[in-house]
Amino acid sequence: MPSDKRRRLLLGLAFASPWLLGFALLIGGPILASAVYSLTDFNLFQEPNFVGLANYREMLGDERFWKSLANTAWLTAIGVPLSLVLSLGCAMLLNLPVRGQPLFRAVVYLPTILPIVVTTYVWRWLMNAQYGYVNEVAGWIGLEGPAWLEDPSWTKPAILLMGAWGIGSSSVVYLAALRDVPREYYEAAKVDGAGAWSRFRRITLPMITPVTLFQLVTGVIAYLQIFTQPFLLAQTRLNPTGGGPDDSMLSYSMYLFQNAFVYLKMGYASAMAWVLFVGTLAITAVIVLSARRWVHYGLR
Amino acid sequence: MASAEALARSRRTVPVRRRRGVTWARGYTGLAVMTAAFLLPFAIMVATSFKSPQEVFQFPPRLLPERYVLDNYGEATSVMPFWRYLGNTLTLCAVTVLGSVLSCPLVAYSLAKLQWRGRGVVFFLVVATMMLPPQVTLIPVYLVWNKLGLAGTYLPLVLPSFLGTPFFIFLLRQFLVNLPDELLEAARIDGASEWGIYWRLVLPLTRPALITVAVFQFVWTWTDFLSPLIYLNDTSQFTLSVGLYNFFSEHGVAWGPLMAACVMFAAPALVIFVLGQRYFVDGIATSGLK
Numbered sequence: 048m049p050s051d052k053r054r055r056l057l058l059g060l061a062f063a064s065p066w067l068l069g070f071a072l073l074i075g076g077p078i079l080a081s082a083v084y085s086l087t088d089f090n091l092f093q094e095p096n097f098v099g100l101a102n103y104r105e106m107l108g109d110e111r112f113w114k115s116l117a118n119t120a121w122l123t124a125i126g127v128p129l130s131l132v133l134s135l136g137c138a139m140l141l142n143l144p145v146r147g148q149p150l151f152r153a154v155v156y157l158p159t160i161l162p163i164v165v166t167t168y169v170w171r172w173l174m175n176a177q178y179g180y181v182n183e184v185a186g187w188i189g190l191e192g193p194a195w196l197e198d199p200s201w202t203k204p205a206i207l208l209m210g211a212w213g214i215g216s217s218s219v220v221y222l223a224a225l226r227d228v229p230r231e232y233y234e235a236a237k238v239d240g241a242g243a244w245s246r247f248r249r250i251t252l253p254m255i256t257p258v259t260l261f262q263l264v265t266g267v268i269a270y271l272q273i274f275t276q277p278f279l280l281a282q283t284r285l286n287p288t289g290g291g292p293d294d295s296m297l298s299y300s301m302y303l304f305q306n307a308f309v310y311l312k313m314g315y316a317s318a319m320a321w322v323l324f325v326g327t328l329a330i331t332a333v334i335v336l337s338a339r340r341w342v343h344y345g346l347r
Numbered sequence: 348m349a350s351a352e353a354l355a356r357s358r359r360t361v362p363v364r365r366r367r368g369v370t371w372a373r374g375y376t377g378l379a380v381m382t383a384a385f386l387l388p389f390a391i392m393v394a395t396s397f398k399s400p401q402e403v404f405q406f407p408p409r410l411l412p413e414r415y416v417l418d419n420y421g422e423a424t425s426v427m428p429f430w431r432y433l434g435n436t437l438t439l440c441a442v443t444v445l446g447s448v449l450s451c452p453l454v455a456y457s458l459a460k461l462q463w464r465g466r467g468v469v470f471f472l473v474v475a476t477m478m479l480p481p482q483v484t485l486i487p488v489y490l491v492w493n494k495l496g497l498a499g500t501y502l503p504l505v506l507p508s509f510l511g512t513p514f515f516i517f518l519l520r521q522f523l524v525n526l527p528d529e530l531l532e533a534a535r536i537d538g539a540s541e542w543g544i545y546w547r548l549v550l551p552l553t554r555p556a557l558i559t560v561a562v563f564q565f566v567w568t569w570t571d572f573l574s575p576l577i578y579l580n581d582t583s584q585f586t587l588s589v590g591l592y593n594f595f596s597e598h599g600v601a602w603g604p605l606m607a608a609c610v611m612f613a614a615p616a617l618v619i620f621v622l623g624q625r626y627f628v629d630g631i632a633t634s635g636l637k
Binding site for chain 2: 052055056058059060061062063064065066067068069070072073074076077078080081084091137140141143145151153154155156157158160161162163164165168169170171172173177178179180183186212264265268271272274275279282283284300303307308313316317320321323324327331
């Protein structure tokens, strides 16, 4: 019997071995290694030099570090709720019982398939202050559009505007959730005389809270590590260490990247990676713990 | 999540109930506005790519070109080595798709159908790492490749796919769990080897989920920006994602050619999407992966 157990263990491990190896080499090992590197001064060319907690102390006095943190917090705090509301709105439109829905669904999902580089360059063109279409459309409804990518107070809204175009996958996830809500609930509520708004408030919203929790967690994680969009929006040929006008687009991950691959401060960048890791973990934990108060499970 | 089934189920039975005319009209208005908002950027990208330089910088901007010109497409392929970058990108896509399709179902099968001690722990780790920000491991993984002298080659970009991707392992595991155990037992009683069961019985049955994995891996590699940015130094190795940078110069941005390059770069991903739409939607609805 024990030999059968051992045989099954070996068999299971053998089949799982590619990922076990991958975990050791690409995830588990590197996480530990980065903890060690974060305590060193290391520029790729000389041997790492142990400096204790100096990197962490340096962060406290580093203005660009705080700026990047503030930018990222701004984007997360506004971007996540905004994309949740928009994707739920789109999902509800996609859930209406009308003809042609598969086509509409495809249209909403389409932008998420584009290479992020294409998305960002197209939006750089759309938000161009002089020739841009976004401001042209704004003009139709009597608004004067800002210089999206040049005015420091408008660069972050520009990132969110572009992000709103990419809510397709969240919408599809919400759509699946909406279709899981039993129809009888709505019918029963209707019989009791509940209006459309109160059906939405009292049935739809509570019933999809497990999915909202999931989207909230993945959305927060995605925004906390946002890199490519601000990086490409701020990109200029002459200035590889840029962060947009007045560093207004410098996200945490952009600054981490610059420290690692432009300034070659691998130790400092590793310390920043650890702060990001622990911070993300803490925020995720808070969200998951709060779930007990607002997520409804197993009503069925 | 059982939502994939629900989605599939309700897709078949969406009632084309015409309630009251008002709701119906309001619904279509909402859908029309939404569709326009999502499609307009595509339309502008394509339209700009066919405009002459004078028209590109015309003010106020017009949507459609007065005269369609193909110059931008010619320039897009000469400002940067477009065909070479396309070839590089396609090569990376082919190899990573192969890697994922070979490695992920092995691990998923072990986690779904084999009974062994520690399986729960490994599955937990798979799910936990799905949530891990890649920035955390970025630098040490780079340092390992750098130490091995392999930064600057394609290996750091393709090898990880042969070691399994948590999202795909999770997706395939959810799929395989539903496979009846009796099927595997019957094969075992008939004397099939464990490998034979996997290769001849399990793998063919996994085909629909494997296509989802292949389609996602293709699009991920096709659109990836961060890894080529970090690992590739030699411009001749660049992928399209990092190559498009060539349209930025000290004199400004060549918008016409850049939009033409964007169209050509976006087209294959869109074609894959149209052909495999079903697999995308099922994949997302099952696992929430994006």
